[in-house]
Amino acid sequence: MTLDEAYIERRGRSWGWVTSGGQSLEASRERGARLGHLTTPSYNRMVVYMDNAFDADRAFAALADATRRDIVLRALTGAEGVAELAGHYPMSFAAVQKHIAVLERAGLVTKQRTGRRKVVQTNMLSLRRARGLLDEYEALWRGRIDRMTGIINEGALVE
Numbered sequence: 001m002t003l004d005e006a007y008i009e010r011r012g013r014s015w016g017w018v019t020s021g022g023q024s025l026e027a028s029r030e031r032g033a034r035l036g037h038l039t040t041p042s043y044n045r046m047v048v049y050m051d052n053a054f055d056a057d058r059a060f061a062a063l064a065d066a067t068r069r070d071i072v073l074r075a076l077t078g079a080e081g082v083a084e085l086a087g088h089y090p091m092s093f094a095a096v097q098k099h100i101a102v103l104e105r106a107g108l109v110t111k112q113r114t115g116r117r118k119v120v121q122t123n124m125l126s127l128r129r130a131r132g133l134l135d136e137y138e139a140l141w142r143g144r145i146d147r148m149t150g151i152i153n154e155g156a157l158v159e
Contacts, residue, residue, distance in 0.1 A: 054107065054129045062106035063130070067091075068099050071120070075109050078121035082111070085120060 062068055067089060074080060074088065086096040100120060103109040107126040111118045 054126060056130065056133055058106040059108060059126060059130050062102050062108055065099070065102075067096075068103055071096075071099055071103060072108055072122050072127070075120045075122040078119060081114075081117035081119050083117070 063072070070088075071085060074085060082097060082100060083093070085100070086093045089096055100109060100111065104111060107123055108130075109120050109122055111120055113119075
């Protein structure tokens with residue numbers, strides 16, 4: 001049973017997914033889990049889902065490389081194209097293109113065609129989101145350290 005065979009059937013007051021064999025969607029998923037399937041097939045395979053949510057893992061993985069961090073900094077002005085950026089690094093043009101592609105997939109930069117050039121610009125919204133996440137973790141750890149310092153100081157006063 002796949003979700004492609006699914007149709008909606010009226011059950012009392014609620015609508016529920018039912019497979020063509022009469023199984024509920026939940027029962028079909030449980031059956032798939034018993035058979036060793038890790039995931040259930042998607043309902044509509046023709047739709048490409050564009051997730052605009054910030055993916056922190058992908059962003060920080062992209063920023064882990066020093067060359068990519070430098071590309072993000074140089075792209076802040078949005079004045080340099082891919083070819084001009086490649087001139088700054090001791091690597092091939094294709095290698096710089098791959099670095100830019102990783103940053104683009106992470107949502108940290110965008111490429112825009114201007115005439116014959118592809119101008120690279122930093123996506124400030126994604127950069128701000130990454131910075132905001134770092135600020136949250138900094139506040140969390142500073143609070144923990146302050147509490148630990150207080151506990152240590154209380155222990156020192158008791159002794």
